[in-house]
Amino acid sequence: MGAIPLKVGIVGCGLVGSKRMQALGANHQLVAVADIDLGRAEQMASKHSGCASFKDWRAVVDHAACDLIIVATTNDLLAEVATAAVERRKPVLIEKPAARSAKELEPLIQIASSCGVPVKVGFNHRFHPAFIKARQIWDSGEIGDLMYIRGRYGHGGRIGYDKEWRADPRIAGGGEVLDQGVHLIDLSRWFAGEFSEIAGHVGTYFWDMTVEDNGFLMLKTARQQVAWLHVSCTEWKNLFSFEIFGRNGKLQIDGLGGSYGTERLTHYKMLPQMGPPETTAWDFPGTDNSWQLELNYFAECTRNGREPQGNLRDAHAVLKIIDALYKRGNSPEQALEA
Numbered sequence: 001m002g003a004i005p006l007k008v009g010i011v012g013c014g015l016v017g018s019k020r021m022q023a024l025g026a027n028h029q030l031v032a033v034a035d036i037d038l039g040r041a042e043q044m045a046s047k048h049s050g051c052a053s054f055k056d057w058r059a060v061v062d063h064a065a066c067d068l069i070i071v072a073t074t075n076d077l078l079a080e081v082a083t084a085a086v087e088r089r090k091p092v093l094i095e096k097p098a099a100r101s102a103k104e105l106e107p108l109i110q111i112a113s114s115c116g117v118p119v120k121v122g123f124n125h126r127f128h129p130a131f132i133k134a135r136q137i138w139d140s141g142e143i144g145d146l147m148y149i150r151g152r153y154g155h156g157g158r159i160g161y162d163k164e165w166r167a168d169p170r171i172a173g174g175g176e177v178l179d180q181g182v183h184l185i186d187l188s189r190w191f192a193g194e195f196s197e198i199a200g201h202v203g204t205y206f207w208d209m210t211v212e213d214n215g216f217l218m219l220k221t222a223r224q225q226v227a228w229l230h231v232s233c234t235e236w237k238n239l240f241s242f243e244i245f246g247r248n249g250k251l252q253i254d255g256l257g258g259s260y261g262t263e264r265l266t267h268y269k270m271l272p273q274m275g276p277p278e279t280t281a282w283d284f285p286g287t288d289n290s291w292q293l294e295l296n297y298f299a300e301c302t303r304n305g306r307e308p309q310g311n312l313r314d315a316h317a318v319l320k321i322i323d324a325l326y327k328r329g330n331s332p333e334q335a336l337e338a
Contacts, residue, residue, distance in 0.1 A: 005027055005028060005029070006027075006028040006029070006067045006068045006299055007028070007029050007031045007065050007066055007067045007068075008024060008028050008029065008030050008031065008066065008067065008068050008069075008070060009030075009031060009032040009033065009034075009060040009061070009063055009066035009068070009069050009070070010030065010032075010033045010034075010044070010060070010069075010070045010072060011033075011034050011035075011057040011060050011061070011069065011070070011071050011072065011073055011077075011081050012034075012035060012057075012071065012072035012073040012074075012077075012095075013033055013034075013035035013037070013040045013041050013043070013044045013072075014035070014040070014072065016072045016095055016122075017033075017035070017044070017070070017072035018044065019291050020070045020072055020093070020095075020291060020295070021033075021044060021047075022291070022292075023291035023292040023294070023295050024292075024295070025292055027296065027299075028295070028299070029048070030044075030045075030048040030051050031048075031050065031051055031052065031063065031065045031066060032045075032051065032052045032053075032054065032059070032060045032063040032065070032066055033045050033051060033052075033053050033054070033060065034053070034054040034055065034056060034057045034059060034060045035055070036055065038053065038054075038055040041053040041054060041055065057073070057077070057081050058084065061081065061084045061085045061088060061090070062088070066090060067090070067091070068090060068091045068092070068093065068298075068299070068302070069081075069082075069085040069090050069091070069092050069093075070092075070093045070094075070095075071085070071092060071093070071094045071095060072095045072122075073095075074165050074171050074172070075097060075099070075100050075171060075172050075173050075178070076100060076170070076171045076172075076173070078094055078095060078097075078098055078099055079094075079098065079099040079104050079105055079107070079108045081094075082094045082098070082108055082119065083107065083108045083111055086108065086111050086112050086115055086117045086119065087111060087115070089115060089117055090117070091117060091118045091119070091120075091298070091302045092112075092117070092118075092119045092120070093119075093120045093121075093122065093294075093295065093298055094119060094120070094121055094122065095121075095122040096121055096122045096123060096182045096183070096186075096315065097173075097178050097182045097315065097318065097319060097322075098121045098312065098315040098319070099173075099315070099319065100172070100173025100174070100178070101173060101319055101323055102316050102319035102320045102323050103323075104173075105312065105315060105316050105319060106316070108312065109312045109313070109316060112312060118298070118301055118302050118307065118308060118311075119308075119311060119312050120294070120298040120301070120308040120310060120311060121310050121311060121312060121314060121315040122294070122310075123182075123183065123186045123294075123309075123310035123314065123315075124290040124291050124293075124294045125183045125186070125187055125256075125290065126186070126187070126190060126290075126294075126309065126310055127289075127290040127291075127293040127294045127297065128253075128256060128263060128284075128288070128290045129263065129284040129289075129290075130253045130263045130264065130265040130282070130284055131187070131253060131265075133265050133282060134244065134251045134253060134265055135190075135191075137251060137267060138191060138244065138251065142248065142249065142269070143244065143246030143247075143248050143249040143250065143251060143267075143269075144246040144247035144248035144249070145246060145247050146191065146192055146225050146244065146245070146246055147225065147245045147246060147247060148225055148226040148227070148228065148245050149188050149191060149192060149225075149226070149227040149228065149229075149242070149243065149244055149245070150227075150228045150229075150241075150242075150243045150245070151184045151187070151188065151227065151228070151229045151230070151241065151242045151243070152229075152230050152231075152232075152239060152240070152241045152242075153180045153181070153183065153184050153229075153230075153231050153232075153239070153240050153241075153242075154180070154230070154231060154232035154233065154234070154235025154238065154239045155180070155232075155233055155235055155238045155239075156233065156234065156235055156236040156237065156238065157207065157213075157233045157234070161207060161233070162207040162208045162209040166179060166211070167207065167209035167210075167211055168211075169210055169211050172211060174211055174212070174322065174326060175202065175204070175209070175211030175212035175213060175215070175233075176202075176211075176212055176213055176214060176215050176231045176232060176233050177202055177212060177215035177217070177231055177322055177325060177326075178211075178322055179231075179233075180231045180233075181215050181217070181229070181231040181322065182318055182322070184217075184227075184229045184231060184242070185217070185219070185227075185229070185318045185321055185322070186310065186314060186315075186318050187242060188219060188227035188229065189314065189317060189318070191244055192219075192221055192225050192227055193221055194221065194222075194317065195219040195220060195221055195227070195321060196220065196221060196222045197219070197220040198217070198218075198219055198220075198321055198324045198325060199217075199218045199219075199220075199328075200215065200216045200217040200218055200325050200328070201215075201216045201328070202214070202215045202216075202325060202326065202328075203215075203216075205234055206234045207233065207234075213232065213233045213234055214230070214231070214232045214233075214234060215229075215230070215231045215232075215325070216229070216230050217229040217230075217321075217325060219321065238259045238260045238261075239260065240253075240254065240255055240256045240260045240261075241253070241254050247270075248269070248270050249267065249268050249269045249270050249277065250267075250268040250277075251265065251266070251267055251268075252265070252266045252268070253265050254266070256288065257284075257285075257286070257287070257288045258288065262283055262284070262285050263283070263284040263285075264281055264282065264283050264284070265281065265282045265284075266279060266280070266281045266282075267279070267280045267281070294310075297309075
């Protein structure tokens with residue numbers, strides 16, 4: 001059975017909002033959109049018959065026809081818009097990181113729980129085909145107990161990057177760790193579970209901005225399993241690499257499609273005599289359909305009354321890790337207080 005058809009409202013019509021719009025496909029109907037740039041909202045609405053466009057996000061949240069609200073605003077508005085939608089008993093797909101800090105997210109968690117309204121956070125990387133396949137292999141137990149994880153995620157920015165909203169701590173709440181780092185931390189928790197020790201460093205090496213352009217994290221579970229992560233917006237050539245090391249082998253995901261290169265999963269299987277491993281690789285060329293898979297999954301969860309994976313509790317755990325890292329010094333919080 002396909003995903004339940006939904007009438008959707010989108011708040012935020014920028015790059016991510018446009019990707020969320022494209023993910024609707026033929027299964028769902030866009031009925032209302034809003035953006036502080038009304039022209040951008042009107043442009044998105046013009047692609048969907050009968051879709052209304054607004055400047056004020058409240059008009060979308062209050063729109064009677066909307067079954068589900070997608071929140072794809074700047075970070076400072078994510079929790080506020082999602083909270084208003086939940087108060088109106090409307091399921092919400094909220095873009096990561098869901099808030100600028102764990103504390104800012106907590107009222108939304110409480111309201112969603114008390115209202116019984118499902119909320120999914122935009123952890124679409126879980127729905128990339130390489131990760132879906134990797135998770136199947138992981139769940140089979142074939143690579144054995146986890147030893148450690150190594151992840152890298154980076155891009156190179158663009159002219160004027162340091163003048164965009166992501167460089168403003170009052171709007172973004174943080175830098176590269178709160179941007180791409182959210183995905184690496186979420187994926188690490190997905191495979192390793194909860195982390196009890198956090199160490200690392202955030203630094204601004206190139207861009208003229210008060211938030212970090214690089215973040216280095218060492219996360220450790222109670223069983224001493226480590227996630228060693230680096231996120232960067234000085235990578236120059238876009239890069240994604242995520243390696244899961246088990247006692248019996250390794251799973252390695254490279255690329256995310258597009259400018260990150262062809263998505264590939266490689267399974268390195270240790271042989272009884274050790275030595276060079278048995279290697280199997282799967283390539284996943286073509287367009288990125290993780291956004292559509294995530295939306296359809298959430299639609300199914302709302303229909304069946306099931307708590308989605310990649311939910312508010314997952315986002316809160318990720319934000320607590322980032323908050324702890326920022327408090328170690330040279331943090332966006334300090335820049336904001338100054």
